[in-house]
Amino acid sequence: MTTRIAWIDPDPAHARRALQLLALRDRGWLVMPVPRPDAGATALQDWSAVVLCLGEGERQLPDWVPAGRWPLLLCLPPDGEALAAPVLRTASRAGCLADYVLRGGEGDHLPELVRQLDLLLAHGGTGQLPVPLLQVQLQRMQTALGSMSQGILQTDAAGRVNVYNPRVLELLNLPAELMATQPTLAELTQLQIQRNDFGTQCELIDVRGRSYVLAGALDAPPDLYWRRTRDGRMLEVRTRTLPDGGLVRTFADVSDHVRVQSELQRSEERFRSLCDLSSDWYWEQDAQLRFTDIAGVAVRQDARLQGLQGHSLWDIAAANMDEADWASHRARVQARETFRDLELKRIAQDGSVMWISLSGEPIVDKSGALQGYRGVGRNITERKRVEGEIERLAFYDPLTGLPNRRLLMDRLQRLCAALERSKRYAALLFIDLDHFKNLNDTRGHDLGDQLLAQVARRLRHCVRASDTVARFGGDEFVVLADALAFDPAQARLDAQRVALKAAQALCEPYVLGDGETYHSTPSIGVTMFRHPVLAPEELLRQADFAMYQAKGAGRNVVRFFDPSLLAQMRARAELETDLRLGLPRDELVLYYQPVVDAGGATIAAEALVRWQHPQRGLLAPGEFIELAEQSGLILALGRWVLDAACRQLAQWAGQPGLRELSVSVNVSARQFRQSGFAQEVLAAVQASGARPERLRLELTESLMLSDIEESIAKMAYLRAQGVSFSLDDFGTGYSSLSYLKRLPLDQLKIDRTFVRDVLSDPNDAAIVRTILALAQSLDLGVVAEGVETDSQLEFLRQHGCPAFQGYLFGRPVPAALLESSLLPSAA
Numbered sequence: 001m002t003t004r005i006a007w008i009d010p011d012p013a014h015a016r017r018a019l020q021l022l023a024l025r026d027r028g029w030l031v032m033p034v035p036r037p038d039a040g041a042t043a044l045q046d047w048s049a050v051v052l053c054l055g056e057g058e059r060q061l062p063d064w065v066p067a068g069r070w071p072l073l074l075c076l077p078p079d080g081e082a083l084a085a086p087v088l089r090t091a092s093r094a095g096c097l098a099d100y101v102l103r104g105g106e107g108d109h110l111p112e113l114v115r116q117l118d119l120l121l122a123h124g125g126t127g128q129l130p131v132p133l134l135q136v137q138l139q140r141m142q143t144a145l146g147s148m149s150q151g152i153l154q155t156d157a158a159g160r161v162n163v164y165n166p167r168v169l170e171l172l173n174l175p176a177e178l179m180a181t182q183p184t185l186a187e188l189t190q191l192q193i194q195r196n197d198f199g200t201q202c203e204l205i206d207v208r209g210r211s212y213v214l215a216g217a218l219d220a221p222p223d224l225y226w227r228r229t230r231d232g233r234m235l236e237v238r239t240r241t242l243p244d245g246g247l248v249r250t251f252a253d254v255s256d257h258v259r260v261q262s263e264l265q266r267s268e269e270r271f272r273s274l275c276d277l278s279s280d281w282y283w284e285q286d287a288q289l290r291f292t293d294i295a296g297v298a299v300r301q302d303a304r305l306q307g308l309q310g311h312s313l314w315d316i317a318a319a320n321m322d323e324a325d326w327a328s329h330r331a332r333v334q335a336r337e338t339f340r341d342l343e344l345k346r347i348a349q350d351g352s353v354m355w356i357s358l359s360g361e362p363i364v365d366k367s368g369a370l371q372g373y374r375g376v377g378r379n380i381t382e383r384k385r386v387e388g389e390i391e392r393l394a395f396y397d398p399l400t401g402l403p404n405r406r407l408l409m410d411r412l413q414r415l416c417a418a419l420e421r422s423k424r425y426a427a428l429l430f431i432d433l434d435h436f437k438n439l440n441d442t443r444g445h446d447l448g449d450q451l452l453a454q455v456a457r458r459l460r461h462c463v464r465a466s467d468t469v470a471r472f473g474g475d476e477f478v479v480l481a482d483a484l485a486f487d488p489a490q491a492r493l494d495a496q497r498v499a500l501k502a503a504q505a506l507c508e509p510y511v512l513g514d515g516e517t518y519h520s521t522p523s524i525g526v527t528m529f530r531h532p533v534l535a536p537e538e539l540l541r542q543a544d545f546a547m548y549q550a551k552g553a554g555r556n557v558v559r560f561f562d563p564s565l566l567a568q569m570r571a572r573a574e575l576e577t578d579l580r581l582g583l584p585r586d587e588l589v590l591y592y593q594p595v596v597d598a599g600g601a602t603i604a605a606e607a608l609v610r611w612q613h614p615q616r617g618l619l620a621p622g623e624f625i626e627l628a629e630q631s632g633l634i635l636a637l638g639r640w641v642l643d644a645a646c647r648q649l650a651q652w653a654g655q656p657g658l659r660e661l662s663v664s665v666n667v668s669a670r671q672f673r674q675s676g677f678a679q680e681v682l683a684a685v686q687a688s689g690a691r692p693e694r695l696r697l698e699l700t701e702s703l704m705l706s707d708i709e710e711s712i713a714k715m716a717y718l719r720a721q722g723v724s725f726s727l728d729d730f731g732t733g734y735s736s737l738s739y740l741k742r743l744p745l746d747q748l749k750i751d752r753t754f755v756r757d758v759l760s761d762p763n764d765a766a767i768v769r770t771i772l773a774l775a776q777s778l779d780l781g782v783v784a785e786g787v788e789t790d791s792q793l794e795f796l797r798q799h800g801c802p803a804f805q806g807y808l809f810g811r812p813v814p815a816a817l818l819e820s821s822l823l824p825s826a827a
């Protein structure tokens with residue numbers, strides 16, 4: 001029970017000092033300043049002791065002295081011992097302890113007073129005197145109140161403060177002496193109003209308490225209000241009314257709480273505003289990894305993100321994640337690892353795709369238990385789209401949408417690795433469209449593109465979804481068919497079926513441009529392989545080689561790669577590399593073969609290319625021209641020949657005896673079809689200073705068949721500049737009179753195969769005669785090629801052939817040799 005001491009003191013300063021000292025001693029007493037009990041003794045019922053102090057000049061005890069009812073300690077003026085005697089007697093008679101202390105100056109007596117009080121109470125507790133149970137309880141209560149962090153006060157029904165603790169004095173800055181007088185709440189409020197404790201407009205009190213305070217604390221108090229003190233504390237004031245009409249009021253210093261709250265609020269506001277400014281969003285998951293909080297502008301604007309709420313990642317169908325991916329993410333979460341950039345592809349019911357990226361870290365409580373995860377999310381749909389676009393551009397052919405060469409090589413590489421496990425055969429089909437260049441060059445790229453796009457579609461439809469169809473470049477396509485049979489014979493049949501199906505699909509008529517029907521055929525080379533495989537490049541070379549064999553076999557053919565031709569293929573590949581390197585190294589040379597007139601005088605020379613191969617010696621065109629055609633090197637080669645021939649012409653122009661020589665140059669189909677061909681010729685003429693009238697270009701019939709109008713235009717243009725044209729190998733092709741008449745030609749060349757057998761084969765003789773007659777009627781010059789014998793010459797002469805070329809007059813030789821044979825010897 002709390003020791004409850006009534007402190008009756010008319011001197012507030014004295015009372016305050018005494019109470020402070022007692023508080024310092026920390027006896028746990030509840031010392032209650034009470035007014036002079038002249039109003040009666042009813043309020044003084046449960047005291048453990050009563051201290052009755054007389055003021056400095058008081059010489060008389062009050063009428064009412066509580067002697068005999070409670071242990072009593074008198075604090076008397078310095079010479080007031082006499083006053084004590086009757087009191088002590090009364091007390092003694094009543095069996096109650098009483099004692100006295102004389103006041104000293106400056107409060108010297110106070111320690112003694114406390115000591116006496118101690119003694120008084122100690123004796124009171126020994127059993128010499130009855131100590132009421134209530135007194136013990138009061139003592140406890142006093143200790144409790146004294147140690148409370150909250151201020152507390154209690155009033156009676158009249159609003160008089162009869163209980164309070166030191167903390168209230170401190171929090172409200174109330175004078176102890178005032179409190180000792182048992183002021184009313186209204187008086188305390190008045191005091192604080194006077195001191196401006198509530199602010200001039202009571203603004204330091206929140207709205208809940210403002211009117212109550214303004215009304216002088218006379219109305220019914222609110223249960224709760226907050227007020228700020230002038231020293232900046234925030235107090236939470238709670239009031240509870242008691243059944244007897246009194247009230248208990250507590251004052252809690254919530255400054256720290258408020259500060260933390262406002263800091264939290266500021267931090268929350270900062271977080272929110274950052275969230276609002278950012279396109280990223282914030283998320284939190286509970287221990288079951290369900291999204292509990294998803295915040296950010298992006299979320300507010302997107303119902304699909306709001307839909308994540310309440311779901312765990314495992315509930316989310318992510319199209320890009322398979323079981324293994326989820327398992328690995330689960331393992332990370334179980335290990336409570338931080339994860340970054342987990343990318344999920346979500347497909348909404350309306351089919352729209354959304355990519356999100358999540359990064360998160362675990363939330364762990366003090367005991368180490370997982371509370372969940374928190375992190376940031378980002379909508380990466382646009383980034384993924386751009387990445388996809390970049391990938392498409394990097395790995396797909398824009399015209400056909402098929403994988404390009406790079407992606408094909410990647411897939412081929414992967415397939416090669418997979419074959420180790422599957423042990424099955426796979427096949428690589430190299431498909432080239434026959435005569436595509438004709439279409440492209442003669443009918444324009446638009447139609448060419450249309451054809452390629454249709455070819456791509458057909459190929460895709462005739463292979464399995466797992467097979468790869470790629471556009472390798474130009475009119476070349478590659479099909480990669482995997483998972484063929486284990487058995488080689490069966491696998492070959494499988495591959496053949498794929499190739500024939502592709503061939504059949506591509507042979508169907510195409511509708512191009514304005515509904516025009518076009519026919520195309522493919523040449524297909526196939527190579528088969530299984531583990532262990534060659535390098536992907538080598539496989540492609542094999543299929544490519546087989547495709548050229550298909551072309552060589554007359555086009556529209558399927559050819560399987562024949563390993564026995566491997567050496568040939570390699571040699572070809574090597575030669576191509578050599579030629580590529582040899583061209584810029586000036587390894588080509590021009591030989592010249594004389595063309596003579598009926599009198600045997602050399603009137604012209606045909607430039608015939610040779611390749612001075614560093615290892616293999618002098619190579620004839622038959623060994624590399626076709627290769628140059630197929631590899632595209634023919635363009636560079638043709639340009640080189642033109643330049644070299646023009647330079648030669650220019651050089652001969654300065655030499656009497658040679659200056660009238662014409663030079664004829666063979667022009668390949670591909671070279672002639674180039675759009676800048678005419679300019680290229682003129683550039684060579686101009687650069688060298690050759691006379692264009694001395695330059696003759698030899699074209700073949702087939703070359704002009706494809707686009708006769710364009711051929712005519714080109715020839716006419718060059719002819720206008722002085723360049724002349726000869727039709728080579730005349731008679732071997734489709735020789736149509738109708739177009740022969742239209743071509744701006746100067747000369748026909750009778751092919752050497754007719755000349756060879758002109759004496760033995762009546763057909764050839766007839767053809768030669770016809771050509772000569774034709775030339776005459778069209779007013780064209782004629783040169784008979786391959787004249788080797790006098791008899792052949794004789795026959796040709798008899799039938800009016802004006803010019804001849806052949807071993808009979810001279811083989812192709814270097815320019816210097818031709819010159820020396822033509823010029824009078826220095827001797």
Ligand SMILES: Nc1nc2c(ncn2[C@@H]2O[C@@H]3COP(=O)(O)O[C@H]4[C@@H](O)[C@H](n5cnc6c(=O)[nH]c(N)nc65)O[C@@H]4COP(=O)(O)O[C@H]3[C@H]2O)c(=O)[nH]1
Pocket residue numbers: 593607608609620621622625638641665666667668698728729752785786787788805806807808812
């Ligand atoms: N059996 C026999 N052959 C004779 C006789 N007289 C000449 N020849 C050969 O017949 C070929 C004539 O050239 P072509 O018909 O234009 O046939 C040429 C031409 O189509 C092509 N060619 C040569 N040089 C070039 C060139 O610079 N550019 C292009 N595009 N093709 C060229 O290579 C082909 C072969 O050229 P070459 O091997 O030099 O072979 C030459 C020449 O050596 C003879 O009396 N008997």
